Amino acid sequence: MEEGRVAPRGRGAAALAALLKQKKEQQVGIQSQVPPQTSSISTEEHGVPEPVAPAPRGRGASLLASYQKKKEEMQQHVGVQPVTSQGEAPKPKGRAAMLEKYYQTKLVGSAPESTSSPKSKIEEITKKIGEITTEDEALETMYYRGTTGKELQLSVNYIQLNIQKGGGVFQYEVVFSPELDAKSQRYELVNKIMGDLKTVKVFDGGSCLYLPQKFIDTQKSYDMNLTNGDQAVTVTIIFKKQKRLGDKDCLHLYNVLFKRIMFVLLYTRIGTNYYNTEHKHIIPQHKLEVYPGFVVTVVDRESDLLLCLDTQHKIIHNQTAYQLLAELKCSSDARNFKENAYKSFLGMCVITRYNHKTYIIHDILWDVTPKSTFPTHDGRAISYVEYYKNQYKLDILDHHQPLLLHRKSVTVAGSLEKEDRMICLVPELCYLTNLTDAMRNDFKLMKDVAFFTRITPQQRRLALRTYIDNVRNSERAQELLSQWGLSLAAENLGLTGRQLETETIIYGNQITKSAGPSADWNRDLGNNPVLMPVDIRNWVVFYTHQDTQCAREYANHMQRLSRSMGCHIAEPRLEKLPNDQTQTYITFVKDRLDKDVQVAVFICPSMRTDRYSVIKKLCCAQFPVASQVINARTLSKPDKVRSIILKIALQINCKLGGSLWTLRFPFKGWMICGIDVYHGAQNKSVCGFVSNLNENFTKWFSAALFQSKELGDFYQMAFTKALEEYKAHSGSYPGKVIIIRDGVGDGQLDHCKEHELKQFQNVLKAFQFETNICFVIVQKRISTRIFHSVRNGQVENPPPGTVVDHTITSKYLYDFFLISQNVRQATVNPTHYIVLHDSCNIKPDHIQRLCYKLCHLYYNWPGTIKVPAPCQYAHKLAAMVGQFVKCQPSPELATKLWYL
Incomplete structure (x- = not known):
């Protein structure tokens, strides 16, 4: 992206001298109005003859003509009579x-x-x-817009929100004394106060009230009584400010308004989204129900206000938390029951169908039962059995079951700090949601669920049109919109995008192959040598007696694959384990592994998390060596065994410091850093930091660190070590640093820019470098969907390399959307890139192309992935350390991809 300059020689030097002379004459001509006594003294007055450059020819003449043309354009701007030029410059586009x-x-x-x-x-x-x-x-x-690439006709899941001119919004704050927890009670009192005012209102159920006209000038208080009770409440309405329809501050109003429209359309709110509980899909063989629904958000984008509408599905179990507790009690002994219950319930999301609310379980209260009491607002004590009987007409059968605890942080009126409130839940009334790990490993179950949840682009667009028709055909919904001067467009938004050029993959022996239109080179990878093969001369295979045949066949396949990979793989040392106990693995690793072993392979009869964690901790922290854990069932498929073992061999090659392929990068001296964070239990997080060590991005430095609170100065330590490693491998420090940070939401952008970016800048200042930084945020969990419009009005997934950098991008950020992966089923999810800081002055075309190139370099998949490879490596590193290793990995593995 940057080209070096070479000093001109020969005719080029003569042309340059002529250009400099003419530039000097032009400067003297512009200063002709200066009095003669202050003009510049020529060299001839001092007896020094002025050199005369020879007339340029060839390329020099072309340079001179180009300079004259630019000089004429400059003269036109400053009012000087232009010199007649030969030929006309092409019109800009x-x-x-x-x-x-x-x-x-x-x-x-x-x-x-x-x-x-x-x-x-x-x-x-x-x-x-x-x-x-x-x-x-x-x-x-x-x-902020790029220009390169092939133009594509696209559409998105955004609907234009038309605003009537001249409208206004008046915002008020509503204060309740004493504070009311129930939204229904707050709605009731506000409705009583506003009943005599013949105008529409929008109240969010908290403290914000919006009216289309001015109600009071300052503030006004009302003494009210709740219908069900004698409690007196003082409601104070305070005027805050007036807004113009279309202002960014009105987004909250629009979102509350469309939530009301979802209620008018008979959708039920579950969590933060809305679902159609009347048209649920039942999967009786797995005791599951699938609720179809929508994510509805009003956003302020480059093309003004848009309604983002995306289809969602909620999976509800027919099994209650009480039934799960009973199953755990029957399947485990008394000593392990509570431990297994904690593992199953902590972090689980449950739903209470009596109010359609979801809760995250934070604890199990073994000493609290439905017979226990809690205080009410009026100071009385009431048991949970009585409360559910009076409030929801529900009878609790088991009065001795433990209760589930949910912690909720709420904002207290008159205070900027939040306080934690405890909500106790009865397991009998809580239904499980989402899928457990065991369910995700069940192929038949996932296939049945995917039949309802995997929506094609055509089905998704049909759902958008159905929603638009429902709103336009609903008199109440149209009335709500028109009262605020709003209306929905008849179709979802259409726009043009660009498809970046197909990349070329470079293998060993400088063999190059195109990635193809689907960005998939799985077949080429098996038929060509890898870029940097590593010979495996000393390796060990651990296995149990029942997997003896699998171990021998695996060793033979590995040796046969060495020729196609371009490396030498010796015969391994086979170590048979007497049993499958975890302590046996620990003993054999300590006794049979020495410093000369390159890689340790473990063939396990089944996959167990505890055993896998022990193996990884031993091989990554205590005895640093590349390790590979294989499920014996994986090797028992004759028709797929070659391709499976090839992928394992490629993984081992990477773990030993080798590389598989690369791309052409038209720059040198750049460091690309990927960052991601794994959030574990008890607020313990692991941050993964990955950066390249060479200019063709085939070797990577990795660092991980545990953090309990903020990231602190970890970035400074990791970045300092990365710079030293880069210099050791490349011979010099980088000229530019590109930081790609994953897992940052919109509300964290300011914190990321103020806290995290400064850490990298401080390191460069300490090194006294003039290196520039480009800080890019990657967001995967977004609601934006992009469709490729084809003939006959049909839509499909856009091809890999599709970029959208206008219309649906932010007015206030440097951002773009990129689809890098190929998706054959369901709807592709684009990735949102935000350039938070750029002192490198990289062009939009270049940063977009760079991100797309980096999506080709993840060695665990012979194709493009959703995010740049450094981010995916950082994600794998943080997850491996946070879930299994659970301690600091050995520094000897820092320059190898040991976590693949």
Whole structure:
């Protein structure tokens, strides 16, 4: 992306001398109005003859003609009579044309009335790039757009939200004294107060009240009584401010309004989304129910306000938490029952069908039962049995069952801090949600669930149109929208995107193959040698007696595959274990592994988390060696055994420091850092940091550290070590640093920029480097969906390399959407990239192409992945350390991909 410059020689030097002379004459001509006594003294007055450059020819003549053409354009801007040029320059296109119009508005300040005014030119630009208020913002928005690639006709799951001109919004704050916990009670009192006011209102159930007209000037208090009870409540309504429809501050109003519309359309709120509980899909063989629904969000984008609408599904079990507790009690002894219950319930999400609310289980209260009492607002004590009988007409059968605890942080009125509140739940009334790990490993179950949850692009767009039709056909929904001056477009939003060029994969012996239209090179990888093979001369295979045949066949296959991979694989040392106990693995690893062993392979009869964790901890921390754990069932498929063992062999090659393939990168001296965080139990997190060590991105440095609170200064330590390792492998420090941070939400962007970015800048200052930084945020869990429009009005998934950097991007951020992976089933999920900071001044085309290239370099998959490879490596590293190793890995493995 950056090209070096070479000093001109021969005719080029002569042309350069002529250009410099003409530039000097031009400067003297511009200063012709300066009095003669202050003008520059020529060299001839001092007796020094001025050198005369020979007339340029060939390339020098071309350079001179190009310079004259640029000089004529400059003279036109400053009012000098232009010199007649030979030929006309090509007209600018795309962003260059917009830039030219912008600069014309800046330079032509006193244009005659017959020409367009600067204001009208800015308006012409803003029609193309969205509503922008200032010239600088127009230029900045144009700069954030790329131009390369093939144009695609796309559509998205956004619906234009039309706003009536001249409308307004008045915001009020509602304060209840004493504080009311139940939203229904707050709604009741606000409805009583606003009953006499013949106007529409939007109340969020908390403290925000919106009206289309002014109600009071300052504040007003009302003394009210609840219908069910004698409790007196003082409600104070305070005027906050007036807003204009379309302002960014009105997003909360619009989201509350569309939540009400979902209620009008008979959708039930479960968690944060809305589902159709009347049209649920029942899977009786697995005791599951699937609720279809929508994620509805109003967002402020480059093309003004849009309604983002995405289909969602909620999986509800027919089994209650009480039934799961009974199964655990029957399947385990008394000593392990509580331990197994904790493992099963902590972090689980349950739903209470009497109010359709979801809760995360944080603890099990073994000493609290439904017979226990709790205080009410009026100071009385009531048992859980009585409470559910009076409030929901529900009878609790087992009065001795333990209760489940959910902690909820709530904002207290008059305080900026939040306080924790405990909610006790009865297992009998709690139904399990989502899928457990055991269910996810059940192929038949996942196939049956996917029949209802995997939605194709065509089905997803049909759901969008159905929602639009339901809103337009509902009189109540139309009334709610029109009262606030809003209306929905008849179709989802269409736009144009770009498809980046197909990349070329480089294998061993400089063999190059195209990644293909689907960005998949699985077949080519098996038919070509790897880029950097590693000979395996000393390795060990551990196995039990029942897997003796699998171990021998595996060793033979590995040796036969060595020729196709381009390396030598010796015969392994086979170590038979007497049994499958965890302590046996520990003993054999300590006794049979020495410093000369390159890799240890474990063939296990079944997959157990505790055994896997012990093996990884031994091989990654105590005895640093590359390790591979294989399930014996995986090797028992004759028709697939070769491809399976090939993938295992490729993984081992990477764990030993080798590499499989690479791409062409048109730059040198860049360091790419990937960051991701694994969040474990009890607020313990593991941060993974990965950075490249060479210029073709085939070797990586990895670091992981446990954190209980903030990340602190970990980035500084990891980045310092990464710079030292980069210099050791490449011979010099990097010229540019690109940091790609995964797992940051919109609400954390400011914290990330103020806290995390400064750590990298402080390290560079300490090294006294002038290296520039580009900080990029990657977001995977988004609701945006992009469809590729094909003939006959059908839509499908866009091809890999699709980029969208306008219309649905933010007005206030440098961002774009990229689809890098190929998806054959369901709907592809794009990745959102936000360039949070860029002192490298990388062009949008280059940063988009760089991110797409990096999606080709994940060695665990012969194809493109969803995020850049450094982020995926950091994710695998953090998850491996946080879930299984649970201690600091050995520094000897820091320059190898041991966690694949």
